[in-house]
Amino acid sequence: MLTEDEIYRLKQAIVATVASPLIGSIEDYTxxxxxxxxxDISLADPALGRSKLLYDAVDPATSTGWSLKSLQVNKKADFSVGTIYSYVIQRADVIKKATELGFPGLNENSLPEELGEAIVRHWNQKVEKDSLKQEVEASYEGILLKKIHGTEYIYCEYPLGQLDQSFFSWAWTVNKKNGKTGVGLQGSINGQAQLIWYKNQKQLFRFRVIPETAVPIRIERVRLTPTYYVSAILSALRDKNEEIS
Incomplete structure (x- = not known):
């Protein structure tokens, strides 16, 4: 989790980011x-290319990696400890990759448990492959939840690793309106939903619970004018160039 100094830096960075008139919301690369x-780790220039590797931030000094997500929720969303939310963790086209995963003949009509096992294997291979490639030994998810008005945030961090298929039970979701089997295959542990895979989009979602260790951040949203912002940035660039020369 974040240290007290890192929590302070997080709040200051959010204040500085939302002050920019060029940024509407904290998303993705932001x-x-x-x-x-x-x-306080080195940041690559996105113009040099961005990878689709699992870890968005890696501290080479500690071999720690973080998979980062920012999720916007409505202004009435509950940030209380224990609140459940979900987000995409992977595009998982296990049907297309069935043979590669060791499930030849797998299709959307296969048994839920077989599909679920393929989904877990697909995820585990991603974790193993990218951990080796990015030289990560300790891995986490860093999730920033943000309310739509841009003044309330909460940072949640979770250990990230491979999944154990033996703990999961799998079943197709049921449409509450018509009672028909839905398009989502849900993986549960002890009756609690953990994963859901949508066969149409081939996306795998994970359910998470806001933990007691979550860090709430509340700020006053102040926006700079475009004229002031551009002038300040250009002034900073001139100072930087003078330092270099």
Missing amino acids: WEAIFHYVK
Whole structure:
């Protein structure tokens, strides 16, 4: 989890980010950049290319990696400990990769348990492969939940690793309106939903619970004018160029 100094840096970075008139919300690379600042680790220029590897931030000094997500929720969303939310963790086209995964002949009509086993194997291979490639030994998920008005945030961190298929039970979701089998295959542990895979989009979602260790952040949202912002940035660039020369 974050240290007290890192929590302070996180709040300051959020304030600075939302002050920019060029940024509407903290998403994707913006969240990655903030996190690199919080952890004081080197940030690559996205113009040089971005990978689809699992870890969005890696601290080479500690071999620690974080998979980062930012999720926007409505202004009435509950940030209380124990609140459940979900998000995409992987595009998992296990039908297309069935043979590669060791499930030749797998299709959407296969038994739920067989599909579920393929989904878990697909995820585990991703974790193993990218951990080796990115030289990560300790891995986490860093999730920033944000309310739509941009003044309330909460940071949640979880250990990230391979899944144990033996703990899961799998079943297709049921449409509450018509009682028909839905498009989502849900993986549960002890009756509690953990994963859901949608066969149409081939996306795998994970359910998480806001933990007691979550870090709430509340800020006053102040926006700079475009004129002031551009002038300040250009001034900073001139100072930087003078330092280099």
